Amino acid sequence: MHSPKPNPEARGSEDWPSELYRILKAAGVGQMSYVPDAGHSQLIRLFSADRDVTTNVLTTEEEGIAVAAGAWLGGQRSVLLMQSSGVGNCINMLSLSAIGRFPLLMLVTMRGEWAEFNPWQVPMSRATQPSLEAIGLKVMRAETAEDLVDTVESAAALAYESDQQIAVLIGQRLIGKKKW
Amino acid sequence: MPMQAQLDRRAAVAALLGDRKDTLVVSGLGSPTYDLHSVGDHDGNFYLWGAMGGAALIGLGLAQAQPGKRVLALTGDGEQLMGLGGIATIGVARPRNLDIVVIDNQHFGETGMQASHTGRGVDLTTIATACGFAATGTVRTLAEVDRLAAEIASPADGPRLFVIKVLAENPPRSLPSRDAVFIKNRFRAHLGFAAA
Numbered sequence: 001m002h003s004p005k006p007n008p009e010a011r012g013s014e015d016w017p018s019e020l021y022r023i024l025k026a027a028g029v030g031q032m033s034y035v036p037d038a039g040h041s042q043l044i045r046l047f048s049a050d051r052d053v054t055t056n057v058l059t060t061e062e063e064g065i066a067v068a069a070g071a072w073l074g075g076q077r078s079v080l081l082m083q084s085s086g087v088g089n090c091i092n093m094l095s096l097s098a099i100g101r102f103p104l105l106m107l108v109t110m111r112g113e114w115a116e117f118n119p120w121q122v123p124m125s126r127a128t129q130p131s132l133e134a135i136g137l138k139v140m141r142a143e144t145a146e147d148l149v150d151t152v153e154s155a156a157a158l159a160y161e162s163d164q165q166i167a168v169l170i171g172q173r174l175i176g177k178k179k180w
Numbered sequence: 181m182p183m184q185a186q187l188d189r190r191a192a193v194a195a196l197l198g199d200r201k202d203t204l205v206v207s208g209l210g211s212p213t214y215d216l217h218s219v220g221d222h223d224g225n226f227y228l229w230g231a232m233g234g235a236a237l238i239g240l241g242l243a244q245a246q247p248g249k250r251v252l253a254l255t256g257d258g259e260q261l262m263g264l265g266g267i268a269t270i271g272v273a274r275p276r277n278l279d280i281v282v283i284d285n286q287h288f289g290e291t292g293m294q295a296s297h298t299g300r301g302v303d304l305t306t307i308a309t310a311c312g313f314a315a316t317g318t319v320r321t322l323a324e325v326d327r328l329a330a331e332i333a334s335p336a337d338g339p340r341l342f343v344i345k346v347l348a349e350n351p352p353r354s355l356p357s358r359d360a361v362f363i364k365n366r367f368r369a370h371l372g373f374a375a376a
Contacts, residue, residue: 031244054244056273059265066234066266070206070241073226073364075373078241096231096238100360 016145016174017042020107020152024079027156030054031071031078033064039109039175040081061086062093069102077160080106084128084169085121091135097165098136104165105155106137114172132167143171185320185345189283192344193254194219195325196281201250201333204242204367208235208255210290211350212283216254218354223370226363227356233263236280240270243278246371250277252332257284257298257343258291264307270339271311279332280308280341285348293348305343314338320345 020043024032032047033056034040047053054076058064064080071078082090087108097104112118112125129139140155142148151168158164193215197205206226207216212235213227226242228235239253260267260282270278286299298304305316314337319328328342357363365375 031241054273056240056244056269059268062233063237063263063266063269066231066237067241067269069231069234070238070243071245072241073206073238073367073371074204074242074245075368075371076241076245093231093234096228096234096360099230100364102364 014145016148018046019145019149021046023149023153024156025050027153027160028077029079029156030076031056031067032081033058033067033078034081035061035064035083035086037081037083037109039083039170040107043081043107061089065090065093065097065104068104069096069100072102077103078105080104082106083109084111085124087128087132087167088124091131094132094135094137094165101163102165103159103163104137105159106167107152107170108167109170109175110172112172116172129169137165137167139167139169141169141171143173145174148174185284185286185347187320187322187325187344187346188351189215189285189344189346189349190218190351191322192325192346193283195322196329196332196344199329203250203252203333204246205252205254206235206238206242208253208259210256210259211285212254212256212259213356214351214354215283217356218351221356223366225356226367229358229360232259233266235259236263236270236278237266239278239280240266240273240275243275244273247275247277250279250332251275253278253280255280255282256289257282257286257296257304258288260304261297261302267304267308267313267341268311271308271313274312274338276314276336276338278339279336280339281328281332282341282343283346284343285346287348289348289350298343305341308339308341312338313341315340316342318343318345
């Protein structure tokens with residue numbers, strides 16, 4: 001195994017990205033695609049350092065929906081990381097996951113809802129959950145680190161073992177206020 | 181002005197895939213899906229009836245999951261133009277077993293035959309080259325398609341993108357199943373994965 005060690009500096013509930021990494025590895029994830037996001041930066045680092053996982057940096061979020069379907073066709077489990085502003089880019093491509101009943105697990109960090117400094121993030125924040133649900137995804141939300149870890153573990157089982165299409169929304173309060 | 185194409189798309193796709201061996205093929209929405217089916221239905225085909233812009237990226241995920249198999253994304257100019265960013269993503273990912281072949285009639289054939297960007301001078305092979313693809317090329321004759329078929333059967337150092345310039349016409353449709361779950365499960369069974 002070539003799995004990198006979780007960050008020893010971070011501990012307990014503060015270190016939810018390492019916990020998510022551990023859970024996703026245990027769920028057999030072999031591919032990770034992402035659009036860069038500060039909230040996901042530690043998880044991106046952990047996966048990128050893992051030679052057993054193929055990672056793809058995307059130019060836009062909907063690419064990852066297609067990559068995840070291709071991974072499943074080829075027998076691999078894939079996870080997709082993005083922030084809520086990118087959800088709007090995905091809607092038509094999510095038809096693929098819905099109509100093909102492709103397992104899909106998206107981890108979405110929320111913007112525009114908690115101490116957001118940028119008003120342009122707010123409309124898509126408001127639209128994130130309803131638009132995902134409108135295209136047929138199951139949406140799960142977490143506001144605390146403990147809840148998030150449990151939620152992702154459950155979502156991974158539902159996605160990969162029950163062929164469900166799931167977005168886990170990670171509350172902005174959990175990410176912490178962005179410093180400028 | 182771009183050179184006028186004379187090649188029949190069905191003849192081109194038949195020549196390209198006549199001896200496909202164990203190549204896995206993902207086809208893009210519209211005519212490429214009909215073209216692929218017209219050569220003969222195959223368990224190693226995944227046909228798109230939607231997901232515009234996604235064919236090459238499904239090919240990427242598949243190629244990464246199946247590094248020992250050759251993967252071909254067979255798509256149209258309109259579909260690939262919608263996924264231009266995906267060419268950059270694939271260029272960075274640098275799979276050695278993924279080829280994109282664009283059946284380029286330089287028109288949006290499904291929606292009224294308006295001239296597409298490739299018909300107005302945009303060159304997908306140059307874009308792919310700039311994105312770091314290992315090889316690119318444009319073919320215009322059946323003899324060149326035969327040579328292309330041999331080339332895509334050979335190993336590569338990275339992703340490749342080829343454009344086949346074809347006549348702008350809509351041959352009779354050859355329709356595969358529209359049941360994506362069936363096509364998905366059949367494809368996975370072809371690779372040895374049990375249906376869940």
